[in-house]
Amino acid sequence: MADAAPPAAAIVELRAGTVSRAVDGVMKTDPVTLPYHWDRMNGARPGEARFDLPFTLAETPAEPWGLFIARVGTAFEIGLNGKLLQRYGDLGQGGGADYAKAPIYVPLPAHLLHAGANAVQVRIRADSGRRAGLSVLSLGPAARVRSALFEPAYAWRFTGSVLLAAFSIVVGTISLALWLTQADNTAHGGRRRENLYLWAALAEFCWALRVADGAIRQPPLPWVAWGVLMTACYSGWAGSAVMFCQHLAGWHERKEMKWLQRAIVFVFTMPVIACYFSLTRSEPQWLTGWLALEIVALIAYAVFFMGAAVRRPNVARVLIASVAALTVAVGTRDWLVIRLSDSYGDTTWVRYTSLFFALALLGIVVDRFREASAQARELLHTLAARVAERERDLALAYDRLERGAREQERTQERERILRDMHDGVGSHISAAIRQLQSGQASQDALLRTLRDSLDQLKLSIDSIQLPHGDAQALLAGLRYRLSPRFERSGIALEWAVDALQPVARLDAPAMRQLQFLLFEAVSNVLQHAQARVLRIEAAMHGDAVRIRVIDDGIGFDATQVPCALAARATALGAPLRVESRAGHTVVQVDLQ
Incomplete structure (x- = not known):
């Protein structure tokens, strides 16, 4: 009980009383001095206990009082002077909620407190391996x-656990996102994803769940399964942190370090098995022993890593080595206080030092991502320079090809002119030579042949400048070149050409074919028709351009279309219509 009657406004600490405990069906009552660590006092066997803690007040309090318990559980109920105040959990069924994870505050009604002797009654149900008991x-x-x-205790133990878990989830999510967003080109012989980020994510996710246990009073799994899962999270965090260090140092690719990875799997898997045996058999020494082995392994690895950091220091190695040394030291403290000593009410410190590991990990991940981004920018700059150089080469090549194409086009045009001169002018000159050689041609016939040759030469030269598809310009050139001959031949020219739309399919070769077709029709009139009037009509007929050459000459047999006209129309791909009788001959072509 309290040693003396304190003033009514002072805080009273209850450390002594009696405990009545039932373990394996055996009830015992003994004096007790708090804190009371159930697993130490009862061999980790499950059971129940009732604590009676007397205290004395000099006077009845004039204001409301409250009761603070740093740790109590697993399930419990609290009474004051024989009156039940609060109950947490079901005292009749084990393996349920664990209320020892957060500090407890219980309001004490002023009317239940009185001057003189008072007593607090605490009844608990203890589950094996859940750190049941009662603090001061x-x-x-x-x-x-x-x-x-x-409030300070709640902030450190409960609120702190929630914030630490949230921070670990954020860091783990960032690390996992960096790992997932890396291009995996192994199928094409490229680089693999950098698993440094993956191990960082696994470490943080394991630790987030482990720390969140401090805020989860009602686990979603039965106690044994949940306890094994928490041990697995602790070991998963430690193992992932070691693998993170392996990748950070670049040791994971060395053949001589393969044994270390197998050792990591063994050392950090066995505590999970030991935890199962400890909880199912109520023998905590299994888990305590393997956790000791795990801590020894972590200390050895931390010393090894710190030695490598000293030999070949860089910011990342020194940072992680420092955090590893701090974490191992604090983890050793937790193992001694939580697993070996009779202390009760203390909480683990390693959950808070893990914050430094998470910050260091986040800093390394962000720094590596920054370096990767800088390399990517440099690569893009180099790529852009190469693309610009390639574009210059392509531009030069295109310029050479364009010059070659223009030269080829000029060559083809020269060849066309030569063909036209050979087929047109050449044939007329050849005809004139034959006429002279025969001695039978009249001077007028020879003159007409030579004039046809000259006119065709002029029209061939004009065709070079004709716009594609412009039939109206073609007709205008034809009129300009042949009008003097019409006058000398005494033939009146009637011109009935309307405004014509361009014909898209009349490219340069087609324009020449049309020009020669019309020249052939006009030349026949000049040479053979004995006409007095020549009429040229051109107008739009729907979407087609219709051109007609009409004369009032002697006519000819229209069933025998002149070969030159038929050949030009076929090459042009345009329908040709010829009708002739004395006094009226029509040559018609439709262009679409």
Whole structure:
């Protein structure tokens, strides 16, 4: 009980009393001094206990009081002077909720406190391996107990666990996103994803779940399964942190380090098996022993890593080595206090030092990502320079090809002119030579042949400048070149050409074929028709351009279309219509 009657406004600590405990069906009552560590006092066997903790007040409090308990559980109920105040969990069924994870505050009604002897009754149900027991009780004025004792303890143990878990999830998510967003080109002989980020993500996710256990009073799994899962998370965090260090140092690719990876799997898997045996058999020494082996392995690896960091230092290695040394030291402290000593009410410190590991990990990941981004920018700059150089080469090649194409086009045009001169002018000159050689041609016939040759030569030269598809310009050139001959021949020219739309399919070869077709029709009139009037008509006939050459000459047999006209129309791909009788001959072509 309390040693003396304190003032009514002071905080009272309850450390002594009696405990009645039932383990394996055996009830015992003994004096007790708090804190009371159930697993140490009862061999980790499950059971129940009732604590009676007397205290004395000099006077009845004039203000509300409150009770603070740093740790109590697994399930419990609290009473004051024989009156039940609060109950947490089901005391009749084990393996359920665990209320020892967060500090407890219980309001004490002022009317239940009185001057003289008082007593607090605490009844608990203890599950094996869940750190059941009862810490020192503190009671006093409600405002002081809440502000000075409960709120700081709650912030460190419960709120701190939630914030640490959230931070680890954020860091793990960033690391996993960096790993997933890397291009995996192994199928094409490229680089693999950098698993440094993957191990960082696994470490943080394991630790997030492990730390979140401090805020989960009602686990989603039965106690044994949940306890094994928490041990697996702890070992998964430690193993992933070691693999992170392996990748950070570049040792994971060395053949001589393969044994270390197999050792990591063994060392950090066995605690999970040991935890199962400890919880199912109520023998905590299995888990304590393997955790000791795990800590020894971590210390050895940390020393090895720190030695490598000293020999070949860089910012990342020194940072992780420092955090590893701190984490191992704090983890050793937790193992001694939590697993070996009789201390009760203390919490693990390693959950807070893991914050430094997460910050260091996040800094390394972000720094590596920054370096990768800088390399990517440099690569893009180099690629852009190469693309620009390639574009210059392509431009030069295109310029050479364009010059070659223009030269080829000029060559083809020269060849066309030569063909036209050979087929047109050449044939007329050959005809004139034959006429002279025969001695039978009249001077007028020979003159007409030579004039046809000259006119065709002029028209061949004009065709070079004709726009594609412009039939109206073609007709205008024809009129300009042949009008003097019409006058000398005494033939009146009637011109009935309307505004014509361009014909898209009349390219340069087609324009020449049309020009020669019309010249052939006009030349026949000049040479053979004995006409007095020549009429040239051109107009739009729907979407087609219709051109007609009409004369009032002597006519000819229209069933025998002149070969030159038929050949030109066929080459042009245009329908040709010829009708002739004395006094009226029509040559018609439709262009679409």
